Amino acid sequence: AQSVTQLDSQVPVFEEAPVELRCNYSSSVSVYLFWYVQYPNQGLQLLLKYLSGSTLVKGINGFEAEFNKSQTSFHLRKPSVHISDTAEYFCAAGGRPQGAQKLVFGQGTRLTINP
Amino acid sequence: DVKVTQSSRYLVKRTGEKVFLECVQDMDHENMFWYRQDPGLGLRLIYFSYDVKMKEKGDIPEGYSVSREKKERFSLILESASTNQTSMYLCASSSPGLAVYEQYFGPGTRLTVT
Numbered sequence: 001a002q003s004v005t006q007l008d009s010q011v012p013v014f015e016e017a018p019v020e021l022r023c024n025y026s027s028s029v030s031v032y033l034f035w036y037v038q039y040p041n042q043g044l045q046l047l048l049k050y051l052s053g054s055t056l057v058k059g060i061n062g063f064e065a066e067f068n069k070s071q072t073s074f075h076l077r078k079p080s081v082h083i084s085d086t087a088e089y090f091c092a093a094g095g096r097p098q099g100a101q102k103l104v105f106g107q108g109t110r111l112t113i114n115p
Numbered sequence: 116d117v118k119v120t121q122s123s124r125y126l127v128k129r130t131g132e133k134v135f136l137e138c139v140q141d142m143d144h145e146n147m148f149w150y151r152q153d154p155g156l157g158l159r160l161i162y163f164s165y166d167v168k169m170k171e172k173g174d175i176p177e178g179y180s181v182s183r184e185k186k187e188r189f190s191l192i193l194e195s196a197s198t199n200q201t202s203m204y205l206c207a208s209s210s211p212g213l214a215v216y217e218q219y220f221g222p223g224t225r226l227t228v229t
Contacts, residue, residue, distance in 0.1 A: 044218075105157040
């Protein structure tokens with residue numbers, strides 16, 4: 001079965017510093033990849049998605065992610081973070097063999113921005 | 116914009132009570148999902164519905180059931196609540212097609228069972 005691993009449970013960074021949140025997935029077949037963000041006391045909101053095409057995907061709020069098939073990774077990056085980026089971030093994967101319409105989520109990474 | 120609403124943000128119930136969590140979406144989506152979110156475990160799928168009256172078990176269905184009588188509404192039922200069901204519950208919806216995997220989430224219901 002498909003699995004998604006987020007390599008860091010917590011990432012503290014200083015404001016205006018760059019950040020990378022790491023995500024690896026397990027699959028040798030077609031896969032669709034997503035990053036969602038959850039702000040405190042809210043549901044999940046889509047940041048960006050990779051379905052096909054260019055391996056560099058740009059999302060909202062200045063985030064981007066790169067699909068790397070050889071390393072089965074989909075790391076999320078932002079060149080300069082703000083206090084408002086403090087949230088929990090989830091990587092998710094869909095596609096065969098998981099099933100036509102379901103997503104598998106990683107464990108989440110809590111991003112804390114320090115002033 | 117797609118809107119997914121959940122009936123309660125916070126809920127406190129006693130052990131053994133029957134609990135209903137309601138979810139409504141306003142975008143005519145065929146697919147609806149119930150997840151449970153626990154620290155360090157991410158989101159785990161409880162049940163999934165791909166059409167009215169159609170449902171499929173997810174990864175952790177034990178102790179839960181669901182009901183989907185109308186397309187816009189998907190209910191999660193805890194037949195006899197237990198303390199280990201204390202958690203955040205998230206509802207989501209999606210529609211078939213290329214965007215089928217993109218799910219839209221409600222704000223969540225934080226359930227405490229005492």
